[in-house]
Amino acid sequence: MANPEQTLDEILNLSATHFKVPREKLRPDDDFFKTLHIDSLQALDLLTKLENHFGIELPDYELQGVSDFRTLAGRIQSRL
Amino acid sequence: MNSFQGDTLSWELRDGVVELALHRDACNEIGSSTLEELEEFATAIERVENDAHALLIYSTLKCGFCAGADLRELYRRSNEMERGVAVEGVREFLERIHRVLNIIDSAPLTTIAAVHGVTFGGGFELALVCDLIIADKTARFCFPELRLGLIPGFGGIPRLKRDMGNAVVRDLLLTGRSFNASKAQSTGLVSQVVGEGEALRIARATASQLRKFDRATAAAAKKFIKPIPYEDLRREIDLFCELFVQPAVQNGLRKFVESTEAQPYLP
Numbered sequence: 337m338a339n340p341e342q343t344l345d346e347i348l349n350l351s352a353t354h355f356k357v358p359r360e361k362l363r364p365d366d367d368f369f370k371t372l373h374i375d376s377l378q379a380l381d382l383l384t385k386l387e388n389h390f391g392i393e394l395p396d397y398e399l400q401g402v403s404d405f406r407t408l409a410g411r412i413q414s415r416l
Numbered sequence: 417m418n419s420f421q422g423d424t425l426s427w428e429l430r431d432g433v434v435e436l437a438l439h440r441d442a443c444n445e446i447g448s449s450t451l452e453e454l455e456e457f458a459t460a461i462e463r464v465e466n467d468a469h470a471l472l473i474y475s476t477l478k479c480g481f482c483a484g485a486d487l488r489e490l491y492r493r494s495n496e497m498e499r500g501v502a503v504e505g506v507r508e509f510l511e512r513i514h515r516v517l518n519i520i521d522s523a524p525l526t527t528i529a530a531v532h533g534v535t536f537g538g539g540f541e542l543a544l545v546c547d548l549i550i551a552d553k554t555a556r557f558c559f560p561e562l563r564l565g566l567i568p569g570f571g572g573i574p575r576l577k578r579d580m581g582n583a584v585v586r587d588l589l590l591t592g593r594s595f596n597a598s599k600a601q602s603t604g605l606v607s608q609v610v611g612e613g614e615a616l617r618i619a620r621a622t623a624s625q626l627r628k629f630d631r632a633t634a635a636a637a638k639k640f641i642k643p644i645p646y647e648d649l650r651r652e653i654d655l656f657c658e659l660f661v662q663p664a665v666q667n668g669l670r671k672f673v674e675s676t677e678a679q680p681y682l683p
Contacts, residue, residue: 381533
Protein backbone atom coordinates (compact mmCIF):
# COMPACT_ATOMS: atom_id res chain seq x y z
CA MET A 337 0.00 0.00 0.00
CA ALA A 338 1.28 3.45 -0.94
CA ASN A 339 2.27 5.80 1.88
CA PRO A 340 0.55 9.20 2.10
CA GLU A 341 3.37 11.02 0.31
CA GLN A 342 3.26 8.56 -2.58
CA THR A 343 -0.50 8.91 -2.79
CA LEU A 344 -0.20 12.69 -2.87
CA ASP A 345 2.46 12.47 -5.55
CA GLU A 346 0.30 10.20 -7.71
CA ILE A 347 -2.63 12.60 -7.38
CA LEU A 348 -0.50 15.55 -8.46
CA ASN A 349 0.91 13.60 -11.42
CA LEU A 350 -2.51 12.37 -12.52
CA SER A 351 -4.05 15.84 -12.19
CA ALA A 352 -1.25 17.44 -14.19
CA THR A 353 -1.57 14.86 -16.97
CA HIS A 354 -5.36 14.88 -17.15
CA PHE A 355 -5.78 18.64 -17.12
CA LYS A 356 -2.58 19.37 -19.08
CA VAL A 357 -1.04 21.57 -16.42
CA PRO A 358 2.75 21.48 -15.85
CA ARG A 359 3.46 19.21 -12.89
CA GLU A 360 5.86 21.71 -11.36
CA LYS A 361 3.03 24.24 -11.04
CA LEU A 362 1.06 21.98 -8.67
CA ARG A 363 1.73 22.09 -4.94
CA PRO A 364 0.13 19.98 -2.22
CA ASP A 365 -1.68 22.84 -0.53
CA ASP A 366 -2.96 24.46 -3.71
CA ASP A 367 -6.67 24.89 -4.27
CA PHE A 368 -7.15 22.40 -7.11
CA PHE A 369 -10.17 24.23 -8.53
CA LYS A 370 -8.08 27.35 -9.04
CA THR A 371 -4.79 25.73 -9.96
CA LEU A 372 -6.29 23.32 -12.45
CA HIS A 373 -8.88 25.89 -13.63
CA ILE A 374 -11.71 23.42 -13.22
CA ASP A 375 -15.35 23.54 -12.19
CA SER A 376 -17.29 20.97 -10.22
CA LEU A 377 -18.16 18.89 -13.27
CA GLN A 378 -14.49 18.58 -14.12
CA ALA A 379 -13.77 17.80 -10.47
CA LEU A 380 -16.10 14.83 -10.83
CA ASP A 381 -14.10 13.77 -13.85
CA LEU A 382 -10.97 13.92 -11.70
CA LEU A 383 -12.76 11.91 -9.04
CA THR A 384 -13.47 9.17 -11.59
CA LYS A 385 -9.85 9.12 -12.69
CA LEU A 386 -8.68 8.87 -9.08
CA GLU A 387 -11.13 6.10 -8.25
CA ASN A 388 -10.02 4.08 -11.29
CA HIS A 389 -6.34 4.75 -10.63
CA PHE A 390 -6.41 3.78 -6.96
CA GLY A 391 -9.08 1.08 -7.33
CA ILE A 392 -11.31 2.65 -4.69
CA GLU A 393 -14.73 4.21 -4.30
CA LEU A 394 -14.70 7.75 -2.99
CA PRO A 395 -18.23 9.02 -2.34
CA ASP A 396 -18.73 12.63 -3.36
CA TYR A 397 -19.58 13.66 0.19
CA GLU A 398 -16.00 12.83 1.14
CA LEU A 399 -15.08 15.86 -0.96
CA GLN A 400 -17.30 18.17 1.12
CA GLY A 401 -15.22 21.25 1.74
CA VAL A 402 -12.11 19.67 0.21
CA SER A 403 -10.28 21.90 -2.22
CA ASP A 404 -6.57 21.17 -1.80
CA PHE A 405 -4.57 18.19 -3.00
CA ARG A 406 -3.17 17.27 0.41
CA THR A 407 -6.58 16.90 2.04
CA LEU A 408 -7.82 15.01 -1.00
CA ALA A 409 -4.87 12.63 -0.63
CA GLY A 410 -5.85 12.05 2.97
CA ARG A 411 -9.37 11.09 1.95
CA ILE A 412 -8.02 8.68 -0.65
CA GLN A 413 -5.43 7.22 1.73
CA SER A 414 -8.20 6.30 4.14
CA ARG A 415 -9.77 4.13 1.43
CA LEU A 416 -6.63 2.18 0.51
CA MET B 417 -39.61 12.32 -42.16
CA ASN B 418 -36.81 10.11 -40.94
CA SER B 419 -34.64 12.75 -39.37
CA PHE B 420 -34.85 15.94 -37.36
CA GLN B 421 -32.37 18.64 -36.45
CA GLY B 422 -33.42 20.68 -33.45
CA ASP B 423 -31.90 23.16 -31.04
CA THR B 424 -31.48 20.71 -28.18
CA LEU B 425 -31.47 17.34 -29.96
CA SER B 426 -31.39 15.67 -33.33
CA TRP B 427 -32.41 12.26 -34.50
CA GLU B 428 -32.10 10.09 -37.57
CA LEU B 429 -33.38 6.68 -38.67
CA ARG B 430 -30.75 4.80 -40.61
CA ASP B 431 -30.46 1.08 -41.37
CA GLY B 432 -33.14 0.21 -38.84
CA VAL B 433 -31.58 2.17 -35.99
CA VAL B 434 -32.93 5.44 -34.64
CA GLU B 435 -30.15 7.56 -33.20
CA LEU B 436 -31.13 10.37 -30.83
CA ALA B 437 -28.31 12.83 -30.18
CA LEU B 438 -28.55 15.32 -27.32
CA HIS B 439 -26.67 18.59 -27.84
CA ARG B 440 -27.97 21.40 -25.67
CA ASP B 441 -25.26 23.54 -24.06
CA ALA B 442 -24.02 23.42 -21.36
CA CYS B 443 -24.72 19.80 -20.44
CA ASN B 444 -28.08 18.81 -21.96
CA GLU B 445 -30.05 20.20 -19.03
CA ILE B 446 -33.69 19.27 -19.54
CA GLY B 447 -35.92 22.32 -19.54
CA SER B 448 -38.91 23.39 -21.60
CA SER B 449 -37.06 23.60 -24.92
CA THR B 450 -35.68 20.08 -24.58
CA LEU B 451 -39.06 18.80 -23.42
CA GLU B 452 -40.78 20.21 -26.50
CA GLU B 453 -38.29 18.54 -28.82
CA LEU B 454 -38.48 15.28 -26.86
CA GLU B 455 -42.26 15.36 -27.26
CA GLU B 456 -41.85 15.72 -31.03
CA PHE B 457 -39.36 12.85 -30.93
CA ALA B 458 -41.79 10.65 -28.99
CA THR B 459 -44.43 11.27 -31.66
CA ALA B 460 -41.92 10.46 -34.39
CA ILE B 461 -40.77 7.26 -32.66
CA GLU B 462 -44.33 5.94 -32.67
CA ARG B 463 -44.45 6.64 -36.39
CA VAL B 464 -41.13 5.02 -37.37
CA GLU B 465 -40.97 2.16 -34.87
CA ASN B 466 -42.15 -0.38 -37.45
CA ASP B 467 -39.13 0.49 -39.58
CA ALA B 468 -36.60 0.17 -36.75
CA HIS B 469 -35.28 -2.46 -34.39
CA ALA B 470 -33.18 -0.28 -32.09
CA LEU B 471 -32.96 3.20 -30.60
CA LEU B 472 -29.69 4.70 -29.40
CA ILE B 473 -29.57 7.77 -27.19
CA TYR B 474 -26.30 9.62 -26.69
CA SER B 475 -24.81 13.05 -26.15
CA THR B 476 -22.47 14.92 -28.44
CA LEU B 477 -21.31 17.20 -25.63
CA LYS B 478 -17.98 16.73 -23.89
CA CYS B 479 -19.32 17.25 -20.37
CA GLY B 480 -21.42 14.12 -20.42
CA PHE B 481 -24.75 12.53 -21.21
CA CYS B 482 -27.00 14.90 -19.29
CA ALA B 483 -26.68 16.87 -16.06
CA GLY B 484 -30.41 16.64 -15.28
CA ALA B 485 -33.25 19.11 -15.08
CA ASP B 486 -32.65 22.75 -15.98
CA LEU B 487 -32.56 24.02 -12.41
CA ARG B 488 -31.99 27.61 -13.47
CA GLU B 489 -35.17 27.59 -15.52
CA LEU B 490 -37.06 25.85 -12.70
CA TYR B 491 -35.86 28.42 -10.15
CA ARG B 492 -36.59 31.38 -12.41
CA ARG B 493 -40.10 30.23 -13.33
CA SER B 494 -41.09 29.20 -9.83
CA ASN B 495 -39.98 32.57 -8.51
CA GLU B 496 -42.05 34.41 -11.12
CA MET B 497 -45.35 33.02 -9.87
CA GLU B 498 -47.42 32.37 -6.77
CA ARG B 499 -46.57 29.09 -5.05
CA GLY B 500 -49.76 27.24 -6.04
CA VAL B 501 -49.42 28.22 -9.67
CA ALA B 502 -45.76 27.21 -9.65
CA VAL B 503 -46.62 23.74 -8.33
CA GLU B 504 -49.22 23.25 -11.03
CA GLY B 505 -46.65 24.26 -13.59
CA VAL B 506 -44.23 21.72 -12.15
CA ARG B 507 -46.90 19.02 -12.20
CA GLU B 508 -47.68 19.75 -15.85
CA PHE B 509 -43.99 19.56 -16.75
CA LEU B 510 -43.59 16.26 -14.93
CA GLU B 511 -46.65 14.74 -16.59
CA ARG B 512 -45.33 15.74 -19.99
CA ILE B 513 -41.84 14.35 -19.41
CA HIS B 514 -43.31 11.17 -17.97
CA ARG B 515 -45.40 10.72 -21.10
CA VAL B 516 -42.29 10.99 -23.25
CA LEU B 517 -40.21 8.67 -21.09
CA ASN B 518 -42.99 6.10 -20.87
CA ILE B 519 -43.18 6.02 -24.67
CA ILE B 520 -39.42 5.38 -24.91
CA ASP B 521 -39.53 2.86 -22.05
CA SER B 522 -42.26 0.82 -23.74
CA ALA B 523 -41.15 1.24 -27.36
CA PRO B 524 -41.08 -2.07 -29.28
CA LEU B 525 -37.41 -1.44 -30.08
CA THR B 526 -34.35 -2.37 -28.11
CA THR B 527 -33.21 0.89 -26.59
CA ILE B 528 -29.62 1.66 -25.67
CA ALA B 529 -28.24 4.63 -23.76
CA ALA B 530 -24.59 5.27 -24.67
CA VAL B 531 -23.39 7.44 -21.81
CA HIS B 532 -20.26 9.25 -20.77
CA GLY B 533 -19.42 11.83 -18.12
CA VAL B 534 -22.16 13.36 -16.03
CA THR B 535 -25.35 11.28 -16.05
CA PHE B 536 -27.20 12.99 -13.22
CA GLY B 537 -30.77 13.42 -12.10
CA GLY B 538 -33.05 13.69 -15.12
CA GLY B 539 -30.18 12.51 -17.29
CA PHE B 540 -29.88 9.36 -15.22
CA GLU B 541 -33.65 8.96 -15.53
CA LEU B 542 -33.42 9.24 -19.32
CA ALA B 543 -30.76 6.52 -19.35
CA LEU B 544 -32.88 4.35 -17.06
CA VAL B 545 -35.77 4.17 -19.51
CA CYS B 546 -33.47 2.37 -21.93
CA ASP B 547 -33.15 -1.42 -22.04
CA LEU B 548 -29.37 -1.28 -21.92
CA ILE B 549 -26.85 1.26 -20.66
CA ILE B 550 -23.39 1.22 -22.21
CA ALA B 551 -21.10 3.51 -20.26
CA ASP B 552 -17.64 4.70 -21.04
CA LYS B 553 -15.29 4.80 -18.09
CA THR B 554 -15.82 8.52 -17.52
CA ALA B 555 -19.53 8.06 -16.76
CA ARG B 556 -20.87 8.97 -13.34
CA PHE B 557 -24.43 8.32 -12.19
CA CYS B 558 -26.14 10.29 -9.47
CA PHE B 559 -29.47 11.33 -8.01
CA PRO B 560 -28.57 14.60 -6.30
CA GLU B 561 -32.16 15.70 -5.77
CA LEU B 562 -32.08 15.24 -2.00
CA ARG B 563 -29.53 18.07 -1.86
CA LEU B 564 -32.35 20.30 -3.11
CA GLY B 565 -34.97 18.91 -0.76
CA LEU B 566 -36.52 16.92 -3.59
CA ILE B 567 -36.73 13.40 -4.96
CA PRO B 568 -36.15 12.40 -8.58
CA GLY B 569 -39.24 13.43 -10.51
CA PHE B 570 -38.80 11.98 -13.99
CA GLY B 571 -39.54 8.40 -12.98
CA GLY B 572 -36.16 7.53 -11.52
CA ILE B 573 -37.35 5.90 -8.31
CA PRO B 574 -39.86 3.45 -9.84
CA ARG B 575 -37.37 2.52 -12.54
CA LEU B 576 -34.54 2.05 -10.08
CA LYS B 577 -36.84 -0.13 -8.00
CA ARG B 578 -37.67 -2.13 -11.11
CA ASP B 579 -34.05 -2.72 -12.05
CA MET B 580 -32.02 -2.84 -8.85
CA GLY B 581 -31.88 -4.11 -5.31
CA ASN B 582 -33.42 -1.86 -2.68
CA ALA B 583 -30.13 -1.37 -0.81
CA VAL B 584 -28.53 0.14 -3.91
CA VAL B 585 -31.56 2.35 -4.48
CA ARG B 586 -31.34 3.61 -0.88
CA ASP B 587 -27.60 4.29 -1.28
CA LEU B 588 -28.17 6.38 -4.40
CA LEU B 589 -31.20 8.27 -3.14
CA LEU B 590 -30.37 8.83 0.51
CA THR B 591 -26.67 9.70 0.21
CA GLY B 592 -26.93 11.59 -3.08
CA ARG B 593 -23.53 10.22 -4.02
CA SER B 594 -22.44 9.39 -7.53
CA PHE B 595 -21.36 5.97 -8.80
CA ASN B 596 -18.62 5.59 -11.35
CA ALA B 597 -19.17 3.27 -14.30
CA SER B 598 -17.46 0.28 -12.70
CA LYS B 599 -19.54 0.58 -9.56
CA ALA B 600 -22.67 0.98 -11.69
CA GLN B 601 -21.79 -2.16 -13.61
CA SER B 602 -21.18 -4.12 -10.40
CA THR B 603 -24.71 -3.25 -9.24
CA GLY B 604 -26.18 -4.44 -12.54
CA LEU B 605 -27.15 -0.98 -13.72
CA VAL B 606 -24.71 -0.84 -16.62
CA SER B 607 -24.43 -3.53 -19.28
CA GLN B 608 -20.92 -2.74 -20.53
CA VAL B 609 -18.13 -0.41 -19.42
CA VAL B 610 -15.93 0.65 -22.32
CA GLY B 611 -12.96 2.89 -23.02
CA GLU B 612 -13.26 6.64 -22.96
CA GLY B 613 -15.09 7.86 -26.06
CA GLU B 614 -16.09 4.35 -27.15
CA ALA B 615 -19.65 4.10 -25.86
CA LEU B 616 -21.39 5.20 -29.05
CA ARG B 617 -19.31 2.96 -31.28
CA ILE B 618 -20.02 -0.06 -29.13
CA ALA B 619 -23.68 0.86 -28.81
CA ARG B 620 -23.88 0.95 -32.62
CA ALA B 621 -22.17 -2.44 -32.82
CA THR B 622 -24.66 -3.82 -30.30
CA ALA B 623 -27.58 -2.36 -32.26
CA SER B 624 -26.23 -3.90 -35.44
CA GLN B 625 -26.18 -7.31 -33.76
CA LEU B 626 -29.85 -6.95 -32.84
CA ARG B 627 -30.81 -6.70 -36.51
CA LYS B 628 -30.50 -10.49 -36.74
CA PHE B 629 -33.38 -11.19 -34.38
CA ASP B 630 -37.08 -11.40 -35.14
CA ARG B 631 -38.51 -8.03 -34.16
CA ALA B 632 -41.89 -9.22 -33.04
CA THR B 633 -40.30 -11.81 -30.76
CA ALA B 634 -37.86 -9.27 -29.31
CA ALA B 635 -40.70 -6.81 -28.72
CA ALA B 636 -42.84 -9.49 -27.05
CA ALA B 637 -39.96 -10.58 -24.82
CA LYS B 638 -39.28 -6.99 -23.80
CA LYS B 639 -42.92 -6.37 -22.96
CA PHE B 640 -42.95 -9.55 -20.87
CA ILE B 641 -39.84 -8.79 -18.81
CA LYS B 642 -40.02 -5.00 -18.51
CA PRO B 643 -43.23 -3.80 -16.91
CA ILE B 644 -43.86 -0.06 -16.81
CA PRO B 645 -44.54 0.88 -13.16
CA TYR B 646 -47.38 3.26 -13.99
CA GLU B 647 -48.85 3.43 -10.47
CA ASP B 648 -45.52 4.20 -8.82
CA LEU B 649 -44.73 6.75 -11.52
CA ARG B 650 -47.95 8.62 -10.72
CA ARG B 651 -47.17 8.49 -7.01
CA GLU B 652 -43.69 9.89 -7.66
CA ILE B 653 -45.22 12.92 -9.41
CA ASP B 654 -47.58 13.48 -6.47
CA LEU B 655 -44.78 13.22 -3.91
CA PHE B 656 -42.50 15.51 -5.91
CA CYS B 657 -45.23 18.17 -6.05
CA GLU B 658 -45.89 17.87 -2.31
CA LEU B 659 -42.19 18.36 -1.58
CA PHE B 660 -41.77 21.20 -4.05
CA VAL B 661 -43.63 23.67 -1.80
CA GLN B 662 -41.18 23.18 1.08
CA PRO B 663 -38.91 26.16 1.80
CA ALA B 664 -35.88 23.85 1.62
CA VAL B 665 -36.45 23.44 -2.11
CA GLN B 666 -36.38 27.13 -2.93
CA ASN B 667 -33.35 27.52 -0.67
CA GLY B 668 -31.60 24.63 -2.38
CA LEU B 669 -32.39 25.92 -5.86
CA ARG B 670 -31.29 29.44 -4.95
CA LYS B 671 -28.03 28.12 -3.55
CA PHE B 672 -27.35 26.16 -6.73
CA VAL B 673 -28.32 28.92 -9.15
CA GLU B 674 -26.70 31.83 -7.34
CA SER B 675 -23.55 30.05 -6.27
CA THR B 676 -20.29 31.37 -7.60
CA GLU B 677 -18.40 28.55 -5.96
CA ALA B 678 -16.74 25.88 -7.96
CA GLN B 679 -18.79 23.16 -6.29
CA PRO B 680 -22.47 23.32 -7.31
CA TYR B 681 -22.40 19.73 -8.58
CA LEU B 682 -20.59 18.46 -5.51
CA PRO B 683 -22.38 17.89 -2.20
